[in-house]
Every structure is written in C-alpha cells, then in structure tokens.
Amino acid sequence: MISFDRVTKKYPTQTRPALDTVSVEVAKGEFVFLVGQSGSGKSTFLRLVLREEKTNHGTIHVAGKDLARLASWKVPGLRRQIGTVFQDFRLLPNKTVTENVAFALEVIGRPRHQIAKVVPEVLQLVGLQGKGERMPDELSGGEQQRVAIARAFVNRPMILLADEPTGNLDPATSVGIMKLLDRINRVGTTVLMATHDAAIVDSMRRRVVELEGGHVVRDQSRGVYGYSH
C-alpha cells in the first residue's frame, strides 16, 4: 500500500537529509507505528506519503501510484484515498461537528444527499452520536480528535495517517482514540501512526518502524517503543 525504496529527502535550507536512504514496505491493512525522537524524520515521512513534498532520490509508491511521476493535478485524487489526523485536530472553529465532517465531502464535490447520509454514520462510528450540532470548542480534546478522525475517515480512505494523534490528550483519552484507530484498521484501512507515546506502542503490540537521524534503525513486526534487544 505504501512503499519507500531508498528514499532520501533533504530540505534546501538544511545540510543533513531529513530522511536518508529509507526503505519501508507497508502492506494493505497493516497497522504501523512510526517512532523516533523529534527531528528523526517521522513528519517528513508522512508528508512524503501525502505528496506535500517530493523526494530527492528513491521512489515512493502509494496506493499503486509512483508519486514522482504523479502529475500535480492528480495529487488531489491521491489525497482522497488518504485520511489524515494531526495532534492539533485542525477543526474549523466556526463550523459545527457535522459541518466540519461534511466540509471534507463538500469540497471534493460529493452530492448533498450522500453527505447527509454518511456524516451521521461516521459520527456514530467514532462515538459522537448526538453531538453533531456542537461547536468544536464545546467538546473535550478527545472528542475533538474523534471529529478529526471522523473527517479523515468519512470518505473511506484506504490509508489513514496519524501524526501524534494522542500528543495533546491524557492517557485515558488516548486509549479511547487508539481503540478507535484499531477499529478503523480492522475494517481494512492501512494505518500509519507517528507517535512519541511509549505506553500506547507497548500496549498495542503492532509493527514498529523506528527512525533516528533520518535512518530506519528498527523495523519489528510486534514491537514496543524502546529497544527490546
């Protein structure tokens, strides 16, 4: 589903590459933690998957497409197959929960009746039934992140990227969010989650890819956050 083949990414203003000859394969339906310190290259990895950035060397395939050869007018099509969640939720403060989720469908031109049908469904899925008319600032952090997940998932993407989704949440709330991501993964969505949260990684026992200084230093199929050897 996602394949990095000797990918190097260097930002023009920096001397050291953010990612250095990174090769990673993520199969369809996998749940992968991307761990590492700040500046290890996790965010760059996710930005490359979204084609927010282009590689300097190496090739990336996402959902069967070679991103280097993908025409820029086809990038929106790629992003419609990827849902993305961030640490800071990125909700629109002047729209209700329902409107926030519907916005993602409106701007890609989905018909109104379809939006009216699927938005309540996905709110139900993330456990926000009955809160559709609330404004984001009336919700707890965990609930806001659920809205963000609903928005990312409402278009039923093949891939869900999560960049520190529990970074702003307390441990109990984080567990709820992880359960939700796990459920989304179980219906066949490939989930790639960058995180610092050792407790979560340790408890989930999923594949862990660790980055350090732009290199992959560990790739374990049922890993924990810290070194296990």
Add this chain to the structure above:
Amino acid sequence: MRFRLVLSEMMIGLRRNLTLTLAVIITVGVSLVLVGAALILSRQVDRLKGYWYDKVEVTVSLCTNTDTQAPCNDQPATDAQRTQISQAIAALPEVQRVYYESKQEAYQHFRDQFKDTPALINNTTPDQLPDSYRVKLRNPQKSAIVISALSGRPGVAEVVDQRELLSPLFRMLHAFQKIAIGTAIGVLLAAIALIVNTIRIAVFSRRREIGIMRLVGASNLYIELPFLLEGALAGLVGGLLALVGVGLIESVLVHGQLKPAFQFTQTAFVTWSDVRFIGIELVVLGVLMSTIVAFLTLSFSRATRV
C-alpha cells in the same frame, strides 16, 4: 463541483474584506474611466478628422496686384496662367476634384465670414481678394506632392493645405489623450497592486479552510475558484462603474457642453453608440484584468497549490 458552495465561499470572502473590496472596485472603476476617456478622445479625433477631412482641401490662391513677392511681383494672374494652372492641377493623379472660386465668390464668402465687422467688408473690394482653385485630393495625406508641384508656378501666390490649419487642434486632443492614458496606467497599477493584496489577504484569512481542503483532496480549481470569482466580481462592478462614468462624460461633456457650443458640426462628435461600445469594452477589460491578476497572484502563492 458544487457551485452554490463556491458562490457562498466567495460571498463570505467578499464580506470579510469589504473595505478592501470597495477599494479594488473604486480603483478599477477610476482607472477604467480614464481608459474610457482616452478611448472617447481617440474616437473624437477620428470623428473630427473624418468630418473635416471631407471638407478641407488644398487651396491654390492666384496672384493679385497686392502680392509683392515672386512669382507675382504685383502682377495679377493672367487668363493664360489660369489655364496653365488649371491644366497642371488636372494632370496630377492625386487630385480627385477641382473647382474654381472666382474673386466675386471669394468676396461673397468673405462677407459671410465677417458679417459682424462691416468696417472690414466696406474697406474690401472683390478685386483685392485672390481667386483660387480648390483642390480635393483622393488621399488627404498626400497634400505635400500637390503643394510642391504647384507652388512657385507663374500666377500662383500661395498653396495651402487647409488640414494644416487643424493640426494644432489635433495636437491638443492627442496631448489630452496621452495624459488620460498616462494617468490611467498609474491608477491601473494601483488597482493591480490592490487586487494582488486583496487576494493574498483573502487567502491568508482562509488559510485554515484551504489547508483542510488540500488535505482532503479538493482540486486546485475548487480551492481557487472563490478567489477568482471574487476578483471577477470586483472587476465587473468596477467596469460597470466605468460604464456609468463614460456615460456621464458623453451626456454632460459632449451633449451638455460641446454640441450646443458647436452647432454647425453635429456629426463631428462622439455618439452614444460609440460610448456604448467603449463602455462594454471597459466592462470586459475590468473583468478580464482582475481575474487574470487574481489568477496570477494565486499561481505565485504556494498556499493554495497542492
């Protein structure tokens, strides 16, 4: 594409930047009025030229006994000279038509022209006025050939291209036109700078929405269309203002001032149909200009592009 949604985004953007949008509309309007004034002037020059060039001709004045300089030397033109001159004129290929104005006819015109100053008429006899050939050219631009072919002949006192008499007027109109165009360019640049900044501010104030749109895969067109429409609408309103402006110029200046002042040249002025045409040009220009500027602004700003 959900057009109502795009339209509502556009209206939100316009309201959010109302003062700036007004500034854009006014500068676009003012600059286009100036462009329109320049166009009206150039149309006016064409109309005047068309009118006068139909009337004016090259005048070949013949010698009288008061012309002291060569080739006259105080001798009035003889009939033999008249015949020669007439034949020479008829032989020129540039000449379309020629007619002879006798001293008596010249005196008649003179009396008409100076009927308000009888003293001048009383002191003038038909004999003092030159008879002349009035020459109409196929192409008024070629008067120099005719003038050089005829001046200096025996019996010819003077050859005058009457078009030359109008050239100060046309020079003045051209100068006005240049001033209008120069000012128009200045205000146009201000309008463009304002549009660029308005679009950038509009993009900035909606950066959160734009970020999400890009993330969920909205197309470039969908993201940019509200801004382009904002620009187009401001340009349209500015253009309509300019349309009203040139309409005012026509009704107040041309119909209110010029026409009553110069009753004898009714056809020589810019007409309503000229102004209608110019006004439509201005509206189209306003929409095109602001849309293109908005488009270029968006193309150079990374915020809206994938």
